[in-house]
Amino acid sequence: MHVKPSDVPPAVQLRDLSVRFGEVVALDHVSLDVLRGEVVAFVGPNGAGKSSLLRAMTGLVPTTGDVLINGRALRVARASGVAYVAQRSLARWDLPLTVEDVVVCGRQGHRATLSRPSSRDRAAARDCLALLGVQGLTHRRIGELSGGQAQRVLLARALVQDPDIIVLDEPFAGVDPGAVHGLADVLMKLNDEGVTVLCALHEIDIAAKHFARIVALQRRVLADGPPSQVLNGDGIAALYSLPVDHAQSDA
Amino acid sequence: MDLAAWILEPFSLSFMQRALVSGVAVGISAPVIGVWAVTKRLVYLTDGMSHAILAGVVAAAALGIAFTIGGVVVALLMAALVVFLVLRLGLPEDSAIGVVSQGLFAAGVVGATLLGDPRALAHILFGNPLTVTWPEVAAQGLLAIIVVAGCAWLAPAFAMAAFDPAHARTIGVRVGALDALLVISLALVVVIGLSTVGVLMCITLITAPAVAARLLTGSFTTAMLTASILGVLASIAGLLAAYHISWPVGPTIALIAIAEVALTSLIVLIRRGPAWRAQKAVTQERRREGVAHSGHSPRNSSE
Numbered sequence: 001m002h003v004k005p006s007d008v009p010p011a012v013q014l015r016d017l018s019v020r021f022g023e024v025v026a027l028d029h030v031s032l033d034v035l036r037g038e039v040v041a042f043v044g045p046n047g048a049g050k051s052s053l054l055r056a057m058t059g060l061v062p063t064t065g066d067v068l069i070n071g072r073a074l075r076v077a078r079a080s081g082v083a084y085v086a087q088r089s090l091a092r093w094d095l096p097l098t099v100e101d102v103v104v105c106g107r108q109g110h111r112a113t114l115s116r117p118s119s120r121d122r123a124a125a126r127d128c129l130a131l132l133g134v135q136g137l138t139h140r141r142i143g144e145l146s147g148g149q150a151q152r153v154l155l156a157r158a159l160v161q162d163p164d165i166i167v168l169d170e171p172f173a174g175v176d177p178g179a180v181h182g183l184a185d186v187l188m189k190l191n192d193e194g195v196t197v198l199c200a201l202h203e204i205d206i207a208a209k210h211f212a213r214i215v216a217l218q219r220r221v222l223a224d225g226p227p228s229q230v231l232n233g234d235g236i237a238a239l240y241s242l243p244v245d246h247a248q249s250d251a
Numbered sequence: 252m253d254l255a256a257w258i259l260e261p262f263s264l265s266f267m268q269r270a271l272v273s274g275v276a277v278g279i280s281a282p283v284i285g286v287w288a289v290t291k292r293l294v295y296l297t298d299g300m301s302h303a304i305l306a307g308v309v310a311a312a313a314l315g316i317a318f319t320i321g322g323v324v325v326a327l328l329m330a331a332l333v334v335f336l337v338l339r340l341g342l343p344e345d346s347a348i349g350v351v352s353q354g355l356f357a358a359g360v361v362g363a364t365l366l367g368d369p370r371a372l373a374h375i376l377f378g379n380p381l382t383v384t385w386p387e388v389a390a391q392g393l394l395a396i397i398v399v400a401g402c403a404w405l406a407p408a409f410a411m412a413a414f415d416p417a418h419a420r421t422i423g424v425r426v427g428a429l430d431a432l433l434v435i436s437l438a439l440v441v442v443i444g445l446s447t448v449g450v451l452m453c454i455t456l457i458t459a460p461a462v463a464a465r466l467l468t469g470s471f472t473t474a475m476l477t478a479s480i481l482g483v484l485a486s487i488a489g490l491l492a493a494y495h496i497s498w499p500v501g502p503t504i505a506l507i508a509i510a511e512v513a514l515t516s517l518i519v520l521i522r523r524g525p526a527w528r529a530q531k532a533v534t535q536e537r538r539r540e541g542v543a544h545s546g547h548s549p550r551n552s553s554e
Contacts, residue, residue: 058421077421084421091415095290096469105411111423116407161422207451 008059009071010185011036011165011196012057017065019052026052029065036070036164039188039197041211043204043231045240048217051087054167058084066080069163073142077167078109083158085168088150099137099145099153100125106160128156132186148179157185165196172203184210261494270380270447272388272397274486274504277444277456280395282478283402284436285461290413291433295345296333296455299352300434301441303329305359305450308442313366319394319442326438329355330431362380378449378501391443398436398443399479405429406471418470446502447486456482459508463515481511 012034019027027049033088034040042050048117055061057069058077066073069080083106103125104117106191111121129135129165137145145153151171158166171187191197201207207214207227214230216223216239223230223238261267288297304322311321336347360369363372374382383391402409412419437457440495444453449497464478489504 024464055417060417060420076423078423082421084418086415086417090417092413094416096465096474097410097414098470100411101407102414103342105414105418106422108408108419108424109413109493116404157418 008036010034011070013068015066017067018065019056019061019063025219030221032215032221032224034198036196037115037194037247038213039191039211040213040215041207042215042217044217046205049219051169053217054169054200057167058082070232078161081164083163083166085154085158085171087169088154088174093143097142099140099142101144102153103129103156103160106157109161114191124160128159131159132156144177147174148176148183151175163195168199170200170202171204172240179248180206258491264527267494269383269385269388270490273380273383273391273447274490275483276391276395277447278482278486279479280398281440281444281453281456282460282482283399283475284440285457286464286474286478287402287409287433288437288457289461289465294458296348297437297457299348300326300329300437301450301454303352303355304438304441305375306362308445309359309362309366318445322442323438325355325437326434327373330332330396330434357539375445375452376449378445378447378452379500380500387446394439394443398439401436402475410471438494448504452501452505455505455508459512463512467521485511
């Protein structure tokens with residue numbers, strides 16, 4: 001974790017943040033800070049509000065309360081230095097696009113509205129694919145990718161935005177077990193270069209192994225701290241409403 | 252008569268020349284916008300809109316204003332009503348589209364009947380490019396150029412919004428504005444096609460060449476190019492059939508466009524062969540397993 005100089009505002013500040021969909025409360029008065037250079041996993045059962053929290057940080061859902069990015073109110077996510085990687089299953093992998101076409105989308109914010117991708121944009125896209133070790137996929141059709149490859153492509157699309165903060169929703173979902181640790185290593189490498197990494201995760205084993213800070217969500221923040229503190233038997237039992245002995249054997 | 256004469260001779264006549272330009276304008280613009288309607292899964296909305304636009308055309312005729320204005324206004328009205336029924340009342344999208352489009356279509360039929368000549372109604376429904384005038388052709392050509400140029404220029408933005416709309420929003424792409432632009436363009440194309448294939452057959456020329464092109468090609472650019480070639484071929488063949496064997500123009504163009512899809516499907520099935528189908532089955536199984544491992548479903552993915 002990077003040391004925060006006292007005069008540098010946190011990367012993310014959430015103040016009394018609530019998200020509602022009609023009568024359904026997805027997030028209820030959540031407040032927390034994420035320091036620059038932190039790696040944070042948000043865990044919790046389905047419906048805990050993990051995705052809603054990430055979407056609130058990227059301006060995709062209406063909220064009450066405040067979202068501050070680097071000390072300023074959130075505008076368009078890219079303009080605030082935030083890159084968003086949505087759940088892979090929500091994208092249209094059946095479309096006739098190449099990997100380069102997808103990654104170059106991330107450059108949209110670097111050029112004039114309605115302008116078309118330039119050769120510089122395409123070169124930047126290829127650089128990011130190379131950084132993630134998948135330059136061989138540049139001209140591959142997106143429908144031919146494995147889960148791990150597709151996730152790296154989405155990560156490259158985020159990286160080409162040159163972000164301060166990357167927000168990832170379930171990045172390990174559907175990824176081959178053999179590719180999970182490679183993908184986690186990529187995230188840690190990005191973090192070493194100063195990027196703040198925020199992930200919503202279902203896989204608490206991955207969260208415990210790779211993330212320095214865990215935030216347990218159940219519409220509110222139930223626990224916030226290192227894995228040993230949040231993902232112990234009692235913490236898992238509280239989060240998933242399990243009997244304590246069962247949770248301890250899982251942990 | 253040799254083949255060249257069979258094809259060229261009809262177009263020495265002035266009314267066939269006008270019909271040819273009109274057919275080419277619709278034959279290019281409808282399939283090009285169709286590629287995006289198919290991609291965004293807006294085919295049923297487009298079908299409904301092509302019916303609903305009858306009300307706008309009839310209203311424009313009654314008010315003495317351009318059909319284009321009436322058509323676009325009703326297309327937007329339909330879109331607004333559908334959005335209202337879906338978002339405010341929670342109706343399923345297809346139900347809302349069905350109710351609104353058929354209501355407007357019925358109003359249009361009643362209005363056209365009250366206005367007088369029932370042949371005019373048949374003309375609007377099924378088209379007849381043999382009666383089109385040069386000013387109408389010029390307007391069709393201009394609108395077609397606007398639609399095609401817009402689609403070609405905005406292709407990367409349309410693709411971005413179609414692939415991952417949530418990400419597109421986070422980088423400042425106005426996905427809602429692009430969707431609105433697409434709906435307006437579809438309305439324009441239906442109006443352009445009014446006199447050539449009619450409002451009922453226009454959906455075929457929007458959808459069928461686009462579907463055939465998606466089967467044959469591997470990028471949006473080549474899909475738009477291929478679809479427009481197939482659309483022009485269908486338009487010209489329809490005109491020739493009308494001239495030589497007296498088939499109705501609009502329905503004949505539609506039938507040829509559908510035949511293009513059938514032929515393309517056959518080619519693709521032969522080209523892919525059993526090995527491709529076996530590989531696809533394996534890929535689909537792996538994807539299903541991946542989704543099952545992730546615990547994802549449309550219900551929990553929108554938590």
